[in-house]
Amino acid sequence: xxxxxxxxxxxxxxxxxxxxxxxxxxxxxxxxxxxxxxxxxxxxxxxxxxxxxxxxxxxxxxxxxxxxxxxxxxxxxxxxxxx
Numbered sequence: 001x002x003x004x005x006x007x008x009x010x011x012x013x014x015x016x017x018x019x020x021x022x023x024x025x026x027x028x029x030x031x032x033x034x035x036x037x038x039x040x041x042x043x044x045x046x047x048x049x050x051x052x053x054x055x056x057x058x059x060x061x062x063x064x065x066x067x068x069x070x071x072x073x074x075x076x077x078x079x080x081x082x083x
Contacts, residue, residue, distance in 0.1 A: 015064060018057045019061070022053050026051070029043060029047055030043070
């Protein structure tokens with residue numbers, strides 16, 4: 001454990017961060033294409049790679065996240081400060 005977090009939580013944080021970074025990268029590639037910096041072929045190649053990386057990370061994330069569903073009382077208690 002690092003900083004009191006179990007390995008699973010650290011892995012989830014890493015994968016979530018990786019997905020967010022890849023999505024920002026994807027946006028930059030589209031911006032470069034719109035601004036004429038990249039050709040359509042370069043854009044397509046880069047987007048294919050980024051999309052594949054996002055899909056892999058999302059699949060890994062689905063396997064890392066616990067499939068526990070909180071009961072209604074737990075959920076109500078967690079959301080009560082927002083009401």
